[in-house]
Amino acid sequence: MKHKLLHTPEGVRDIYNDECERKLNLQDRLRKVLKSYGCRDIETPTFEFFDVFSKEVGTVSSKELYKFFDREGNTLVLRPDITPSIARAAAKYFEEDDMPARLCYTGNTFINNSSYQGRLKETTQLGAELIGDNSPQADGEIIAMVIDSLLCAGLTEFQVSVGHVDFYKSLFLEAGFNEEQEETLRELISNKNNFGVEEFLENLPVSRELSALFAKLPSLFGSAVILDEAEAMTSNEGAIKAITRLREIYRIVSAYGLERYISFDLGMLNKYMYYTGVIFRGYTFGTGDAVIKGGRYDRLLGHFGKEAPSIGFVVMVDQLLNTLSRQKINLPSEENKVLVCCEPGLEMDSVALSKKLRQEGMSVTLLSLAEGRDIFSFAARNHLTRIWHLCKDGRTVCSRMTEVGTWEEEK
Numbered sequence: 555m556k557h558k559l560l561h562t563p564e565g566v567r568d569i570y571n572d573e574c575e576r577k578l579n580l581q582d583r584l585r586k587v588l589k590s591y592g593c594r595d596i597e598t599p600t601f602e603f604f605d606v607f608s609k610e611v612g613t614v615s616s617k618e619l620y621k622f623f624d625r626e627g628n629t630l631v632l633r634p635d636i637t638p639s640i641a642r643a644a645a646k647y648f649e650e651d652d653m654p655a656r657l658c659y660t661g662n663t664f665i666n667n668s669s670y671q672g673r674l675k676e677t678t679q680l681g682a683e684l685i686g687d688n689s690p691q692a693d694g695e696i697i698a699m700v701i702d703s704l705l706c707a708g709l710t711e712f713q714v715s716v717g718h719v720d721f722y723k724s725l726f727l728e729a730g731f732n733e734e735q736e737e738t739l740r741e742l743i744s745n746k747n748n749f750g751v752e753e754f755l756e757n758l759p760v761s762r763e764l765s766a767l768f769a770k771l772p773s774l775f776g777s778a779v780i781l782d783e784a785e786a787m788t789s790n791e792g793a794i795k796a797i798t799r800l801r802e803i804y805r806i807v808s809a810y811g812l813e814r815y816i817s818f819d820l821g822m823l824n825k826y827m828y829y830t831g832v833i834f835r836g837y838t839f840g841t842g843d844a845v846i847k848g849g850r851y852d853r854l855l856g857h858f859g860k861e862a863p864s865i866g867f868v869v870m871v872d873q874l875l876n877t878l879s880r881q882k883i884n885l886p887s888e889e890n891k892v893l894v895c896c897e898p899g900l901e902m903d904s905v906a907l908s909k910k911l912r913q914e915g916m917s918v919t920l921l922s923l924a925e926g927r928d929i930f931s932f933a934a935r936n937h938l939t940r941i942w943h944l945c946k947d948g949r950t951v952c953s954r955m956t957e958v959g960t961w962e963e964e965k
């Protein structure tokens with residue numbers, strides 16, 4: 555029984571010591587990037603009324619939500635996605651004059667996914683939303699924020715893949731597919747299954763031009779050249795408009811000097827139905843999953859009573875942290891962590907010394923020396939790089955960890 559008490563349910567986990575510090579350190583850095591773009595902090599509740607995440611909102615499907623009831627019988631939901639909460643809050647609190655509003659947040663999301671892949675059900679997202687701006691400049695700014703975030707996390711090799719929901723939506727509309735056909739085709743395109751797409755279209759009354767484009771869709775990804783390629787294959791107005799927008803975004807990201815980090819993927823789809831324009835994901839090696847997800851959602855706030863075109867993204871913090879470990883990228887900690895230890899009887903002196911060192915900005919761990927305690931290995935395990943040892947004979951011995959992990963006495 556006791557043993558059972560020590561376990562956590564499947565899909566959630568404890569994070570502690572080094573890993574937890576690395577996570578918080580990463581979050582601090584990322585938040586600084588978002589603040590450097592003028593974002594203001596916002597926190598929304600961990601659970602909300604069911605309606606905030608209902609089917610019409612177009613987020614995670616209802617069967618994947620954690621639902622429960624309050625005393626009054628209202629159905630509540632643990633947030634699976636923070637964007638609808640931000641949209642609700644922005645619709646409630648922000649006046650026209652406050653727009654555009656740039657908001658940033660960190661919080662955990664909860665998705666009751668099937669456990670077979672060992673995926674986490676609780677994950678941390680750190681994100682930004684630019685509310686009330688429908689310009690391509692806003693799209694470009696958000697993508698620049700994404701790239702700066704990944705650079706600041708220490709990644710050097712990554713790609714932000716950019717698509718546009720109106721590209722495929724316009725083509726679907728032209729083809730006149732029903733919901734089921736659309737779903738099948740979405741699946742095939744998502745899986746980049748060219749043959750599947752061709753086979754699926756064979757028996758449908760779709761024009762030759764359109765069929766050719768659908769068949770090409772799973773492979774329409776790469777540099778900006780694929781935008782020209784796609785444009786040459788269609789006369790669909792909506793699709794061409796989407797391409798024009800992507801070109802504008804490319805120009806703006808170029809003005810930030812960051813265009814080498816983006817590529818285009820016209821076959822990119824997203825399960826979240828609230829997206830209305832550009833969508834993107836950030837990928838790096840070490841994981842097949844995206845470390846960044848985002849896009850434009852011009853009608854989501856309307857659902858909460860205020861029309862305000864918006865765009866945003868989240869960093870999947872746990873995912874990114876994993877990738878950084880695999881790529882052996884270590885972010886330097888800004889903390890200056892030291893150990894003050896004293897022999898019995900010198901507790902008051904050690905308190906005075908710790909206080910002084912803390913005032914100098916150090917993070918001080920205070921330790922009373924017990925018999926047989928190896929202070930050097932204690933310090934090393936806790937990443938404490940200097941030691942002040944108050945000895946009974948009145949001396950204070952200071953030691954510093956060398957670059958190779960040995961200790962040398964300081965004079």
Ligand SMILES: N[C@@H](Cc1c[nH]c[nH+]1)C(=O)O
Pocket residue numbers: 635636637681682683847848849850865866867868
């Ligand atoms: N909330 C989205 C990401 C996003 C933020 N803003 C816009 N999109 C997600 O969880 O995938």
